Amino acid sequence: MPKTFITGHRGMVGSALVRAAEKSGGHDVITAGRDTLDLLNQQAVFDYLAAEKPGIVIIAAAKVGGIHANATYPADFIYENLSIAANLVEGSRRAGVERVLFLGSSCIYPKLAPQPMPEDCLLTSPLEVTNEAYAIAKIAGLKLCQHYRAQHGLMYHSAMPTNLYGPGDNYHPQNSHVIPALIRRFHEAKEAGAPSVTIWGTGTPRREFLHVDDLAAACFHLLGLENPPDWVNVGVGDDVTILELAQLVAETVGFTGEILTDPTKPDGTPRKLMDVARIKATGWSPVIDFRDGLAGAYQDFLASLETGAARL
Numbered sequence: 001m002p003k004t005f006i007t008g009h010r011g012m013v014g015s016a017l018v019r020a021a022e023k024s025g026g027h028d029v030i031t032a033g034r035d036t037l038d039l040l041n042q043q044a045v046f047d048y049l050a051a052e053k054p055g056i057v058i059i060a061a062a063k064v065g066g067i068h069a070n071a072t073y074p075a076d077f078i079y080e081n082l083s084i085a086a087n088l089v090e091g092s093r094r095a096g097v098e099r100v101l102f103l104g105s106s107c108i109y110p111k112l113a114p115q116p117m118p119e120d121c122l123l124t125s126p127l128e129v130t131n132e133a134y135a136i137a138k139i140a141g142l143k144l145c146q147h148y149r150a151q152h153g154l155m156y157h158s159a160m161p162t163n164l165y166g167p168g169d170n171y172h173p174q175n176s177h178v179i180p181a182l183i184r185r186f187h188e189a190k191e192a193g194a195p196s197v198t199i200w201g202t203g204t205p206r207r208e209f210l211h212v213d214d215l216a217a218a219c220f221h222l223l224g225l226e227n228p229p230d231w232v233n234v235g236v237g238d239d240v241t242i243l244e245l246a247q248l249v250a251e252t253v254g255f256t257g258e259i260l261t262d263p264t265k266p267d268g269t270p271r272k273l274m275d276v277a278r279i280k281a282t283g284w285s286p287v288i289d290f291r292d293g294l295a296g297a298y299q300d301f302l303a304s305l306e307t308g309a310a311r312l
């Protein structure tokens with residue numbers, strides 16, 4: 001059974017990876033929270049990997065946030081994400097880690113990429129400005145893996161997930177992604193009997209959403225491939241407008257008031273629909289229906305409010 005270091009295990013993706021690994025029983029999982037291992041500390045990362053000698057490292061730790069956080073803290077996003085990727089990839093090479101899976105994001109592709117976006121549209125035109133810093137760090141992470149694989153013959157590769165949602169999400173009112181932000185806002189409006197809820201931007205951008213448990217399954221699927229692509233899109237291949245999403249979240253939460261838009265807030269990329277032909281050809285497809293997934297995410301939000309575990 002491979003010793004598998006899942007980084008970022010307290011986050012939404014990392015915790016889904018731990019759940020999936022425990023369910024499969026096929027991995028001896030090790031974890032280390034920020035309190036015991038700060039991934040920005042290069043020497044600490046090198047020492048930890050040298051001592052633990054995992055067979056697999058999954059890089060699910062990152063500085064993560066929605067459109068507002070990315071646009072407000074670009075220095076933090078580029079510095080922390082470059083450092084986490086470089087420390088873990090080089091530390092893995094030094095410790096003889098056989099396999100690394102790095103997680104990027106669909107925002108690595110150009111702002112006006114062809115839709116759906118194939119893997120080979122990377123670096124063909126400018127990035128979306130609201131998340132350029134984060135995207136550059138994620139592109140550097142995937143290129144680290146690609147070049148370490150080419151130069152050192154190591155099986156280091158990457159997955160590029162589309163926008164994710166699910167249990168353990170961050171519900172911060174400003175710094176979160178759109179789904180957790182709207183779950184919280186519609187819930188609070190329902191509780192307060194508010195007549196309307198305002199969403200950011202024009203409501204016209206299109207986004208694709210993948211449940212985090214589907215992503216976790218995709219990660220272990222990729223780790224099982226003998227010759228995985230250097231990087232591969234992970235998505236559902238279907239998208240909705242932000243206004244349609246808001247209507248779905250309102251239904252899920254049971255909010256029946258009006259939905260207003262605020263065009264003074266940024267829209268970000270007009271559309272980022274993944275071309276998922278490559279991962280489908282390897283035998284993976286998502287299984288979680290979007291409405292079911294949203295209902296589960298809302299239940300998780302309610303449960304985490306009760307236990308006090310919600311990331312608010």
Ligand SMILES: NC(=O)C1=CN([C@@H]2O[C@H](COP(=O)(O)OP(=O)(O)OC[C@H]3O[C@@H](n4cnc5c(N)ncnc54)[C@H](OP(=O)(O)O)[C@@H]3O)[C@@H](O)[C@H]2O)C=CC1
Pocket residue numbers: 007008009010011012013014033034035037038039040059060061062063064084103104105106161162163164165168169170177
């Ligand atoms: N959420 C999404 O919609 C998408 C996410 N992704 C990618 O998936 C990955 C995981 O994202 P997600 O789970 O949503 O993010 P979360 O914010 O939920 O989790 C990130 C985790 O990384 C940990 N972390 C961050 N910095 C450090 C550090 N210096 N040392 C140790 N641990 C650290 C955090 O620890 P702590 O709890 O202490 O802060 C947290 O547990 C990221 O690479 C992200 O780019 C890709 C596409 C979409």
Ligand SMILES: C[C@H]1O[C@H](OP(=O)(O)OP(=O)(O)OC[C@H]2O[C@@H](n3cnc4c(=O)[nH]c(N)nc43)[C@H](O)[C@@H]2O)[C@@H](O)[C@@H](O)C1=O
Pocket residue numbers: 064065066067068070105106107130131134162163164174175176177178179181182199200201205207242265266267268269
């Ligand atoms: C995963 C991805 O996440 C980020 O990109 P993004 O797709 O723009 O992410 P988002 O979820 O924050 O917004 C999606 C859309 O939704 C609209 N929107 C409406 N109302 C709210 C709202 O209340 N909060 C937020 N956050 N957005 C809202 C918002 O205006 C935008 O049009 C990247 O920075 C980068 O980190 C990355 O890789």
